[in-house]
Amino acid sequence: MPTAHPSGWAHADGALRGPHWLREPSDPDALVPLLWSRTASKADGVLSVGGVRMPDxxxxxxSPAYVLDEADFRSRxxxxxxxxxxxxVYYAGKAFLCTTVARWxxxxxxxxxxxxxxxxxxxxxxxxxxxRVGFHGNNKTLGELERAVELGVGRVIVDSLxxxxxxxxxxxxxGRTTGVMVRVTAGVEAHTHEYIATAHEDQKFGFSIASGDALEAVRRVHDAPGLRLLGLHSHxxxxIFDTSGFEVAARRVLALHARVVEEVGVEMPEMDLGGGFGIAYTTQDDPSDPAQLATEITKIVEHECRALDVAVPRLSIEPGRAIVGPSMCTVYEVGTVKEVALDGGLxxxxxxxxxxxxxxxxxxLYDADYSATVASRPSGAPPALSRVVGKHCEAGDIVVKDEFLPGDVRPGDLVAVxxxxxxxxxxxxxxxxxxxxxxxxxxxGKTFTVLRRETVADLLATDVGVS
Structure with missing residues (x-):
C-alpha cells in the first residue's frame, strides 16, 4: 500500500490511503473476532448477535440501538x-450500569x-x-454518604480529608461502622489518554503518597469514630494493556502499606489495585486475557510483599470496560453518503x-478509534476508506475515523460498530x-429491552417553561 496520509484518505485515482495501522481487508465483509462479542457472526453479509439478525x-x-450480548457479558x-x-472482583459500574446488568x-x-x-x-x-458494593467519588455529597451508610455498603473509598x-x-x-479504603496516587504515568490517566500527581483523585498526604489520611481514618480502616486503593x-504500570504502582502502594504497619501499628487487611484493563477497539489493540492479568498481577504483589516482609492483603480489582466493552455493539442506519474532494486529488x-x-x-472526547461493518447485506464492491459520522451540528461529530467499508454503501444500509x-x-x-x-x-435468538428508547415526551418532561 502507498505511504499513508496521516488523516487517512483515498486518492481520486482509486489508490487507498490510511493511517499506519489500517490495512485494506482481504474480505471487508468478515468480522475480526477480537473486536466483537463472542456470539457475533456474519452470513451473506448480515450481522447476527446472540442469534438475532440486525435487520430484524x-x-x-x-435505530440507532445499542445491542447487548447477555451470554458474552456473563462469560466475561x-x-x-x-x-x-x-x-x-468489583465491576466498575461507571462503564455501563442498569438494573439488569446489576442482577447479572x-x-x-x-x-x-x-x-x-x-x-x-x-x-x-x-x-x-x-x-459487596464499593462507593467511589472525589466529591460525594452529604446525602450520598448518608445513603451509603444507611444501606450498609461494604466500603467507601475516601478521597479527601x-x-x-x-x-x-x-x-x-x-450509629454505624463503615468500612473505608483510602485512595492514593502512586505517581505513575499510565500509557493512555491524559483524561483517563488517574495516578499521576497533578489531578483530582486521591492522596499523594510522595507528599505524605496518604499516610496522614490513613492515620485519620484509623483514629476516626465509626470508620473501619480496610486498606489502600490505587487506580x-x-x-491499559501493559502491566508495567501496575508493577510500579503496587511497589509504591505496598511500601506505604508496610509503613502503616510500622508507624501506625495496624496491618490493613485489604488492598485494591483498581482496573483499567484495555480492550480491542481496532486491530492495533492487543489486550491481555483475565488469566494472564491475574498471573502477572499476583506475581507482582507477592514478590513485593516478600521483599517488604508483610503478609499479602486481600486483593481486589475493578474491571468495567474489559467486561462490558466487547459485549455491546451499536447499530445505525445510513442516511447520506458523500465523497468529498480535497486538495491534491484526495x-x-x-x-x-x-x-x-x-x-x-x-x-x-478522547480521539478514540473504532471499527465498523455493514450489517444488513452482502456487497461485492471494492473496499473504500470511509469515515462514519453522526447527524449533529459539530464537525467533530465522528463515530469511526477510518474504516474500510464497501464502496457501494448507500442510504438505508445498517452499519454496526x-x-x-x-x-x-x-x-x-x-x-x-x-x-x-x-x-x-x-x-x-430473542431480544429483550434493557433500557427503552427515550421519547419526545421524556425530552419535554423536564421542560417546565410552558404549562
Missing part, C-alpha cells in the same frame, strides 16, 4: 471471577463499584447485596448515520435534543 432487530426496535464476568478467584453481576458472584448516588440507587433497585470528617460524622450520627487509569467518503456523538462521545459497551450509553446525552437510544439485550 432494527425492524422491531428501531465469569472469566474475571474465576481468573481472580482469590480476589474480590449479582448472579455471577461479582461485587459492584459505584461512584454516584444514582449508581447506588440502581444497585439498590436491583437488590444487589450492599456488603473533608470526606473523612464528613463520613465519620455520618457514621457516628447513624492508574483506563484502557477523496474522503463520509458515511452519515442516524446517531453520533450523543450516543458515543468517546471519539470526540463493535466495542461500544463501555462509556457510550453511560456518557450519552441529549445534545441537539437527540433521544438516547435503547439498549436491547439479545440471547438465544
Amino acid at each position: 432487530l432494527v425492524r422491531e426496535h428501531g 464476568a465469569v472469566a474475571f471471577r474465576d481468573a481472580f478467584a482469590d480476589y474480590d 453481576l449479582a448472579e455471577e458472584g461479582l461485587s459492584l463499584d459505584v461512584c454516584s448516588g444514582g449508581e447506588l440507587a440502581v444497585a439498590e433497585r436491583a437488590g444487589f447485596p450492599m456488603e 473533608h470526606e473523612i470528617e464528613r463520613l465519620a460524622s455520618v457514621a457516628t450520627e447513624l 492508574i487509569g483506563s484502557q 477523496v474522503r467518503t463520509y458515511v452519515s448515520v442516524d446517531g453520533g456523538m450523543s450516543d458515543n462521545i468517546r471519539t470526540a 463493535p466495542g461500544t459497551g463501555a462509556y457510550c450509553r453511560s456518557m450519552a446525552s441529549n445534545y441537539n435534543h437527540a433521544l438516547r437510544p435503547p439498549v436491547i439485550g439479545v440471547r438465544d
Whole structure:
C-alpha cells in the first residue's frame, strides 16, 4: 500500500490511503473476532448477535440501538471471577450500569463499584447485596454518604480529608461502622489518554503518597469514630494493556502499606489495585486475557510483599470496560453518503448515520478509534476508506475515523460498530435534543429491552417553561 496520509484518505485515482495501522481487508465483509462479542457472526453479509439478525432487530426496535450480548457479558464476568478467584472482583459500574446488568453481576458472584448516588440507587433497585458494593467519588455529597451508610455498603473509598470528617460524622450520627479504603496516587504515568490517566500527581483523585498526604489520611481514618480502616486503593487509569504500570504502582502502594504497619501499628487487611484493563477497539489493540492479568498481577504483589516482609492483603480489582466493552455493539442506519474532494486529488467518503456523538462521545472526547461493518447485506464492491459520522451540528461529530467499508454503501444500509459497551450509553446525552437510544439485550435468538428508547415526551418532561 502507498505511504499513508496521516488523516487517512483515498486518492481520486482509486489508490487507498490510511493511517499506519489500517490495512485494506482481504474480505471487508468478515468480522475480526477480537473486536466483537463472542456470539457475533456474519452470513451473506448480515450481522447476527446472540442469534438475532440486525435487520430484524432494527425492524422491531428501531435505530440507532445499542445491542447487548447477555451470554458474552456473563462469560466475561465469569472469566474475571474465576481468573481472580482469590480476589474480590468489583465491576466498575461507571462503564455501563442498569438494573439488569446489576442482577447479572449479582448472579455471577461479582461485587459492584459505584461512584454516584444514582449508581447506588440502581444497585439498590436491583437488590444487589450492599456488603459487596464499593462507593467511589472525589466529591460525594452529604446525602450520598448518608445513603451509603444507611444501606450498609461494604466500603467507601475516601478521597479527601473533608470526606473523612464528613463520613465519620455520618457514621457516628447513624450509629454505624463503615468500612473505608483510602485512595492514593502512586505517581505513575499510565500509557493512555491524559483524561483517563488517574495516578499521576497533578489531578483530582486521591492522596499523594510522595507528599505524605496518604499516610496522614490513613492515620485519620484509623483514629476516626465509626470508620473501619480496610486498606489502600490505587487506580492508574483506563484502557491499559501493559502491566508495567501496575508493577510500579503496587511497589509504591505496598511500601506505604508496610509503613502503616510500622508507624501506625495496624496491618490493613485489604488492598485494591483498581482496573483499567484495555480492550480491542481496532486491530492495533492487543489486550491481555483475565488469566494472564491475574498471573502477572499476583506475581507482582507477592514478590513485593516478600521483599517488604508483610503478609499479602486481600486483593481486589475493578474491571468495567474489559467486561462490558466487547459485549455491546451499536447499530445505525445510513442516511447520506458523500465523497468529498480535497486538495491534491484526495477523496474522503463520509458515511452519515442516524446517531453520533450523543450516543458515543468517546471519539470526540478522547480521539478514540473504532471499527465498523455493514450489517444488513452482502456487497461485492471494492473496499473504500470511509469515515462514519453522526447527524449533529459539530464537525467533530465522528463515530469511526477510518474504516474500510464497501464502496457501494448507500442510504438505508445498517452499519454496526463493535466495542461500544463501555462509556457510550453511560456518557450519552441529549445534545441537539437527540433521544438516547435503547439498549436491547439479545440471547438465544430473542431480544429483550434493557433500557427503552427515550421519547419526545421524556425530552419535554423536564421542560417546565410552558404549562
